[in-house]
Amino acid sequence: xxxxxxxxxxxxxxxxxxxxxxxxxxxxxxxxxxxxxxxxxxxxxxxxxxxxxxxxxxxxxxxxxxxxxxxxxxxxxxxxxxxxxxxxxxxxxxxxxxxxxxxxxxxxxxxxxxxxxxxxxxxxxxxxxxxxxxxxxxxxxxxxxxxxxxxxxxxxxxxxxxxxxxxxxxxxxxxxxxxxxxxxxxxxxxxxxxxxxxxxxxxxxxxxxxxxxxxxx
Amino acid sequence: xxxxxxxxxxxxxxxxxxxxxxxxxxxxxxxxxxxxxxxxxxxxxxxxxxxxxxxxxxxxxxxxxxxxxxxxxxxxxxxxxxxxxxxxxxxxxxxxxxxxxxxxxxxxxxxxxxxxxxxxxxxxxxxxxxxxxxxxxxxxxxxxxxxxxxxxxxxxxxxxxxxxxxxxxxxxxxxxxxxxxxxxxxxxxxxxxxxxxxxxxxxxxxxxxxxxxxxxx
Numbered sequence: 001x002x003x004x005x006x007x008x009x010x011x012x013x014x015x016x017x018x019x020x021x022x023x024x025x026x027x028x029x030x031x032x033x034x035x036x037x038x039x040x041x042x043x044x045x046x047x048x049x050x051x052x053x054x055x056x057x058x059x060x061x062x063x064x065x066x067x068x069x070x071x072x073x074x075x076x077x078x079x080x081x082x083x084x085x086x087x088x089x090x091x092x093x094x095x096x097x098x099x100x101x102x103x104x105x106x107x108x109x110x111x112x113x114x115x116x117x118x119x120x121x122x123x124x125x126x127x128x129x130x131x132x133x134x135x136x137x138x139x140x141x142x143x144x145x146x147x148x149x150x151x152x153x154x155x156x157x158x159x160x161x162x163x164x165x166x167x168x169x170x171x172x173x174x175x176x177x178x179x180x181x182x183x184x185x186x187x188x189x190x191x192x193x194x195x196x197x198x199x200x201x202x203x204x205x206x207x208x209x210x211x212x213x214x215x216x217x
Numbered sequence: 218x219x220x221x222x223x224x225x226x227x228x229x230x231x232x233x234x235x236x237x238x239x240x241x242x243x244x245x246x247x248x249x250x251x252x253x254x255x256x257x258x259x260x261x262x263x264x265x266x267x268x269x270x271x272x273x274x275x276x277x278x279x280x281x282x283x284x285x286x287x288x289x290x291x292x293x294x295x296x297x298x299x300x301x302x303x304x305x306x307x308x309x310x311x312x313x314x315x316x317x318x319x320x321x322x323x324x325x326x327x328x329x330x331x332x333x334x335x336x337x338x339x340x341x342x343x344x345x346x347x348x349x350x351x352x353x354x355x356x357x358x359x360x361x362x363x364x365x366x367x368x369x370x371x372x373x374x375x376x377x378x379x380x381x382x383x384x385x386x387x388x389x390x391x392x393x394x395x396x397x398x399x400x401x402x403x404x405x406x407x408x409x410x411x412x413x414x415x416x417x418x419x420x421x422x423x424x425x426x427x428x429x430x431x432x433x434x
Binding site: 116119122124127152153155156159160161163164166167168171172175178179183187190191194195197198199201202 | 333336339341344369370372373376377378380381383384385388389392395396400404407408411412414415416418419
């Protein structure tokens with residue numbers, strides 16, 4: 001191998017490799033700038049390829065690229081929730097939140113733009129992708145809690161807490177990432193327990209969970 | 218006056234009256250059907266006027282009519298928060314929530330379409346209108362609590378609870394308006410106190426509030 005190896009931009013990539021590279025480039029651009037401020041030229045330039053090449057992979061242009069990048073971000077986010085079903089419950093929740101908050105930290109601008117709504121690239125498809133992540137989060141929480149059939153009050157509590165986590169993440173970005181992520185994570189876990197305890201006053205299923213969590217610590 | 222009085226649709230209205238009538242008609246249509254499913258013809262027909270007349274008042278067509286209807290709904294929603302600064306705090310919050318939940322009940326489909334995102338009529342302007350209502354809600358809560366300068370932890374707690382109320386309203390609509398509004402309202406008030414109590418563990422300002430609320434009951 002000579003020291004003058006070709007630069008990565010000119011290396012011959014397979015179709016799948018090229019597609020992944022373009023997606024990754026798009027995702028890192030969309031993560032830190034509003035979709036309005038990104039053109040296909042920016043993506044081409046950052047990937048070191050021509051604009052027609054980007055179009056060849058994404059004939060639907062920026063909207064298609066945005067949706068593909070969003071789906072890839074949604075997959076990444078789902079992986080944050082992967083947590084072995086072992087050990088005490090609240091530390092599992094803490095670890096998943098740590099990964100989630102690291103994701104929010106890494107995709108700050110894109111995360112805000114996506115969730116604050118009213119963006120030019122927002123469609124019923126992007127909304128469906130985001131809703132899918134929320135549903136996955138709720139299912140993960142319920143599966144760790146060992147609940148196969150949540151009643152309406154427990155379901156509302158979990159969904160409400162997930163929305164609250166999302167809102168807290170946006171506010172956290174808005175406040176210049178204060179308080180520190182560790183404090184935010186502990187606060188969110190405690191909010192989860194507190195919300196469940198309120199529901200437990202009028203719901204036997206939630207009451208049993210609160211007791212299980214207390215015994216688990 | 219003869220018994221054959223003209224029907225309201227043909228009564229000569231002033232410019233302001235006509236505008237109000239069209240807005241009210243639009244709002245009642247947008248309240249119960251998705252914006253995608255409403256045409257200017259529907260608005261004209263429901264108001265008993267011609268389509269060109271609707272265009273004369275709203276030259277920007279459906280988008281302008283939607284935004285005007287949304288602004289009028291936002292005003293109505295702000296009025297839900299009007300509550301005298303008198304008497305114990307939590308009952309004040311309960312009364313405001315009662316009015317808010319009645320609003321949600323009356324504007325069910327429109328409320329969901331607006332807040333679930335991805336609608337064709339959603340723009341940065343509609344997002345700004347909704348954010349204005351959220352900010353107004355937070356300011357009302359803080360003014361009743363007598364807090365002029367909320368610290369970041371208290372601010373986050375209040376904003377998070379307001380988002381949680383919104384989420385709970387959407388879930389409530391989604392679940393066929395179950396549980397009954399009185400139960401939902403009590404649960405939301407208790408969630409407010411519980412969220413504040415969690416924050417109070419690491420925030421002196423919130424701690425003072427929790428004590429004041431407990432003494433106030």
